[in-house]
Amino acid sequence: MRKRVYLDHAATTPLDPRVLEAMLPYLRDFWGNPSSLYAEAQEARKGLDGARRTIAGILGCRPQEVIFTSGGSESDALALRGVAYAARRRGNHIVTSAVEHHAVLHTAERLEQEGFGVTYLPVDGEGFVDLAELERAVSEETTLVSIMLANNEVGTVEPIEEAVRIVKAKNPHAAFHTDAVQAVGALDAGVDRLGVDLLSIGAHKFYGPKGAGALYVRSRTPLQPQALGGAQEKDRRAGTENVPYIVGMAKAMALAYEELAARNAHYRALRDRLLDEIPARVPYTHITGPKDRDRRLSNNASFCFEYIEGEAILMALDLQGVAASSGSACTSGSLEPSHVLTAMGIATELARGSLRLSVGKDNTMEEIDYVLEVLPGIVSRLRSLSPTWPERERATQV
Numbered sequence: 001m002r003k004r005v006y007l008d009h010a011a012t013t014p015l016d017p018r019v020l021e022a023m024l025p026y027l028r029d030f031w032g033n034p035s036s037l038y039a040e041a042q043e044a045r046k047g048l049d050g051a052r053r054t055i056a057g058i059l060g061c062r063p064q065e066v067i068f069t070s071g072g073s074e075s076d077a078l079a080l081r082g083v084a085y086a087a088r089r090r091g092n093h094i095v096t097s098a099v100e101h102h103a104v105l106h107t108a109e110r111l112e113q114e115g116f117g118v119t120y121l122p123v124d125g126e127g128f129v130d131l132a133e134l135e136r137a138v139s140e141e142t143t144l145v146s147i148m149l150a151n152n153e154v155g156t157v158e159p160i161e162e163a164v165r166i167v168k169a170k171n172p173h174a175a176f177h178t179d180a181v182q183a184v185g186a187l188d189a190g191v192d193r194l195g196v197d198l199l200s201i202g203a204h205k206f207y208g209p210k211g212a213g214a215l216y217v218r219s220r221t222p223l224q225p226q227a228l229g230g231a232q233e234k235d236r237r238a239g240t241e242n243v244p245y246i247v248g249m250a251k252a253m254a255l256a257y258e259e260l261a262a263r264n265a266h267y268r269a270l271r272d273r274l275l276d277e278i279p280a281r282v283p284y285t286h287i288t289g290p291k292d293r294d295r296r297l298s299n300n301a302s303f304c305f306e307y308i309e310g311e312a313i314l315m316a317l318d319l320q321g322v323a324a325s326s327g328s329a330c331t332s333g334s335l336e337p338s339h340v341l342t343a344m345g346i347a348t349e350l351a352r353g354s355l356r357l358s359v360g361k362d363n364t365m366e367e368i369d370y371v372l373e374v375l376p377g378i379v380s381r382l383r384s385l386s387p388t389w390p391e392r393e394r395a396t397q398v
């Protein structure tokens with residue numbers, strides 16, 4: 001069988017074997033309920049507390065400011081709904097951006113249906129949020145601003161520190177949430193440096209297990225719990241904690257930050273080769289996201305190809321052993337062009353021809369070279385079949 005080349009680390013990452021090792025004792029031996037008082041529970045409690053301290057240490061916050069959740073989506077929903085409802089007496093306006101993950105956007109849309117006012121900030125052609133619009137949007141009524149740290153489709157790293165300054169100058173009571181699901185493991189996620197009040201994390205994007213996440217909530221930020229029941233997580237999220245997965249998430253995060261510089265250097269080398277070579281080898285190709293590579297995620301290379309559908313490229317790449325994405329995993333399978341690309345002003349036709357390659361720590365330059373070898377042929381074959389491919393080009397291809 002042909003060796004597989006996995007280039008969809010923005011969708012999910014494999015479990016690091018060192019993370020699995022850290023999790024196993026909590027699956028096998030320390031299965032007690034961490035909220036119980038007897039001896040069997042104590043090891044589980046220690047695992048949970050240790051994980052919380054590790055994550056707090058990396059975020060630069062206090063352990064009690066970390067709430068464990070089931071993943072990035074739940075963290076985002078808890079941040080938006082939790083603040084919107086807890087601060088409702090002060091105002092009912094939320095600000096977010098047009099390029100957020102659907103975990104934020106669909107939650108914001110639901111809040112609109114429930115009577116909240118939501119402003120969706122526009123972005124420029126590279127996916128950067130319009131800060132002048134942010135300044136205009138924030139009012140006395142605004143209780144929450146939610147802007148992602150890094151975009152999952154095109155890798156834009158948003159200027160969060162500047163956005164926080166703008167928001168706090170206009171309304172110091174407005175809480176600032178950032179969805180850092182794609183950023184953790186690639187960027188510094190220090191909450192004080194960023195200045196944010198809430199920050200979402202999902203373990204499976206940095207070689208941790210799926211189904212584990214966390215929400216940082218700065219002390220004194222109003223937050224109404226969404227899952228009700230037991231008093232876990234200091235009454236902010238009911239439910240027996242998933243101890244093995246939480247321990248795994250902490251281990252994965254610790255490894256990601258211990259190895260951050262080396263991983264980023266590796267990602268950049270692979271990403272830059274894709275960004276340099278694909279447009280050079282494939283005509284009518286556009287890089288999407290920031291041109292300035294210091295302002296895009298170190299592991300993201302994203303493109304739009306004229307005259308073809310992204311889905312067709314994915315299927316052809318899969319047949320050649322390459323796993324990739326046309327944007328976010330959540331929208332693949334739908335023929336709707338990505339909301340991120342359209343918000344960036346990319347025409348619908350062109351947005352349909354999108355491809356995202358997201359590299360990981362175990363990819364090699366040989367794998368990148370293999371992709372560079374097969375991709376031009378795939379694109380030109382698909383174009384020769386495309387009804388939109390200009391006749392003159394068709395003539396030169398066949």
Ligand SMILES: Cc1ncc(COP(=O)(O)O)c(C=O)c1O
Nearest residue numbers: 071072073101103152181182202
């Ligand atoms: C930016 C962003 N936010 C939120 C999520 C949702 O995270 P999870 O899959 O852990 O629910 C993702 C996952 O793709 C993401 O990329």
